[in-house]
Amino acid sequence: MAQLWTEKRVVISGDADVLASDVAERLLVRLIRRSTAGKTSHLVLTGGAIGTEVLRAAGEHPRRSEVDWSTVHLWWGDERFLPAGHEERNDVGARRALIDHIDIPAANVHSMATTDDAADMDEAAMQYAAELARFGDDDRAWPAFYLCFLGVGPDGHIASLFPDRAEIQVTDRSVVAVHDAPKPPADRLSLTRPVLNSARCVWLVLSGVDKASALGLALAGASYETVPAAGAKGRRRTLFFVDRDAATNVPPELIDQEF
Structure with a gap:
């Protein structure tokens, strides 16, 4: 039997709406403290649906104005390589849910390239890698991330790193082009596993019964090649925020309701 990774903890909310609200409030509290x-x-x-709902809850929260957003930089773990403004792009949903409702400098919002900005996905990946490197240092070619949000697919994928594919193994680049992704749209860009895991905190947010199996496998220490979510790990803390529908296979000893 795979040994449980006790450094990973689970926080359970009643349903998807409460989950989004709970995570958004925790995020804002931390950003208020840090920016102050x-x-x-x-x-x-x-x-994804629940990731965007978290941003919407933050964008509607009265405490959003207490954050000094000039101290915050927003990046994306993955993106669909589509034209600017396309409804399926993650940055479009994030702007509508949060960014349009906060006073954040445009230079602090780091979207991945669109099909209007780059000739192909390889060029787009290089562009984003260069942008990340502008905020890096001698030790890493990307910023010192405070927090990395990740959704988890029913197959256990995170960002656009899918099971049993070459992208999950890439460690020599910060950004990878994902061709023929198993989930549409097929053309995507993704941060690589070393970049995602470099964050001080990794928060994975899951909602729905279709995520229960992936969550259980991730907590049980499955291979990250076959269950990418199992390989998600922050430098200081790794938390799975889930609703009750997704929590079916969570061992009681991993539940942390005090966080």
């Missing part, structure tokens, strides 16, 4: 102290926070955002 003058600390810069680089965040990696995720798309």
Whole structure:
């Protein structure tokens, strides 16, 4: 039997709406504290239904105005390589849900290239890698991320790193082009596993019964090649925020309701 990774903890909310609200409030509290102290926070955002709902809850929360958004930089863990403004792009959903409702400098919003900006996905990946490197240092070619948000697919994928594919193994680049992805749209860009896992905190957000199996496997220490979510791990803390529908296979000893 695979040994449980006890450094990973699970926080359970009643349903998807409460989950989004709970995560958004926790995010804002931390950003308020950090920005008040003058600390810069680089965040990696995720798309998907529940990821966008978290951003919407943050965008509607009255405490959003307490954050000094000039200290916050927004990045994306993955993106669909589509024209600017396309409804399926993660940055479009994030702008509508959160970015349009906060006073954040345009230069602090780091979207991945669209089909209008790059000739192909390989060029788009190189462009984003260069943008990441502008905020890196001698030790890493990307920012010191405070928090990385990740959604998890029913197959256990994170960002656009899918099971049993070459992209999950890439460690020599910060950004990878994903061709013929098993989930449409087929053309995508993704941060690689070393970049995602470099964040101080990794928060995975899951909702729905279709995520229960992937969550159980991730917590049980499955191979990250076959269950990419199992390989998600923050430098300081790794938390799975889930609703009750997704929590079917969570061992009681991993539940942390005090967080």
